Amino acid sequence: MLLRAAIILLSFVAMAQAEEPAVTLRIGYLKGTNDLTLAKAHGSLEKALEPRGVTVSWAGPFAASAPAVEAMNGGAIDLTVGSSTSFITSRAGGVKLVMFAYQPQSAGDEGIVVRADSPLRGVADLQGRTVAVNRGGTGEYLLVRALNQANVPADRVTRAYLAPPDSSSALSGGHVDAWATWDPFLSVVLENRSARLLADGAQIGSENAIAYFVSQSFLQAHRPVVAAVFDVLRGENEWARAHRQEAGEIWVRELGLPAVVAARLGEYNTDPLGPVGPEEARHVGHIADWYVENGIIPVRPDIASFVTDISR
Numbered sequence: 001m002l003l004r005a006a007i008i009l010l011s012f013v014a015m016a017q018a019e020e021p022a023v024t025l026r027i028g029y030l031k032g033t034n035d036l037t038l039a040k041a042h043g044s045l046e047k048a049l050e051p052r053g054v055t056v057s058w059a060g061p062f063a064a065s066a067p068a069v070e071a072m073n074g075g076a077i078d079l080t081v082g083s084s085t086s087f088i089t090s091r092a093g094g095v096k097l098v099m100f101a102y103q104p105q106s107a108g109d110e111g112i113v114v115r116a117d118s119p120l121r122g123v124a125d126l127q128g129r130t131v132a133v134n135r136g137g138t139g140e141y142l143l144v145r146a147l148n149q150a151n152v153p154a155d156r157v158t159r160a161y162l163a164p165p166d167s168s169s170a171l172s173g174g175h176v177d178a179w180a181t182w183d184p185f186l187s188v189v190l191e192n193r194s195a196r197l198l199a200d201g202a203q204i205g206s207e208n209a210i211a212y213f214v215s216q217s218f219l220q221a222h223r224p225v226v227a228a229v230f231d232v233l234r235g236e237n238e239w240a241r242a243h244r245q246e247a248g249e250i251w252v253r254e255l256g257l258p259a260v261v262a263a264r265l266g267e268y269n270t271d272p273l274g275p276v277g278p279e280e281a282r283h284v285g286h287i288a289d290w291y292v293e294n295g296i297i298p299v300r301p302d303i304a305s306f307v308t309d310i311s312r
Helices: 002-019 035-042 044-052 065-073 084-092 138-149 164-172 185-191 216-221 223-242 244-255 259-268 278-293
Strands: 023-030 054-062 079-083 097-104 110-115 130-133 158-161 178-182 195-200 209-215
Touching (some): 023 065, 023 223, 035 044, 035 223, 035 244, 044 054, 044 223, 054 065, 065 079, 065 084, 065 097, 065 209, 079 084, 084 097, 084 138, 084 209, 084 278, 097 216, 110 138, 110 164, 110 185, 130 138, 130 164, 138 158, 138 178, 164 178, 164 185, 178 185, 185 259, 209 223, 209 278, 216 223, 223 244, 244 259
Parallel strands (some): 023 054, 023 079, 130 158, 130 178
Antiparallel strands (some): 079 209, 097 209, 110 178
16 A cells, blocks of 8 residues: 555656756846846846746856857857847847847947047047947947938948957057947946047937847747746846846946946936837837848848747
8 A cells, every 4th residue: 555655656746747847047148237137146036936946057247149149049048138239130140039028228328439538529520430339239230320310321430340348448449439339338438437428329319228038949948937037037127226226236246347337327227127019029120120221131030920028
């Protein structure tokens, strides 16, 4: 009788394990002022996902979205964060990643900077100059958008395709005349007064956003896990909006930044996070059309099939 009971118990355990296999969520985090960095610092994803049998594994920090997406495309990570612009470029490259969360960017957390002693005073002055950007991402988007706004032909400005750390060195060393960038890099160079703002997101007319991506295969296999991640990110976002200074201090600590930038980071990086609904999807599609019109990508990628409203 005891033997039979033990066999039945073992059978139930085996069935449970078969129905709920252990899952590892591999996250690529960026050197960025986003809610994913806050979740990493607070351990909130681990707390929320452990009861579901999900282990969280972190990789990074990546300097920008492009290398993180490359890691995802190579099967090394399952989830990461970037911009709506980097999403479009990734989709144009055939990467099967799905956008599941969307956060409009503040005008103050992206812009074009020049050296503090630069003679350049406006976007029109960039004609004949060289500007550091990241290929296809926020930097290139900001530059081309700014040139459009100033009625400057895009081919009158040379684009130096560099990663953010290299862009900073190139600007300070005089190898480029300007740098189109975003936080935390923007706040660092402005607060240490090594650079001066030529135009911010509002002056440029930026429609960029922070976005969260998951590989299509992971989403298809573990949608409830991704939904739980979204809930954690939204909770972190609500906390940050109520504790801007503290959020800034966490970003400073986690990213190894100068303490002086904490207040600025908290002020400009806490816009509301939400799901990717029809309006957000249309907006991303609108930017994709703009990318094609301005020659940043050759053909408009399929956007509609690679966004999801994870809250539904």
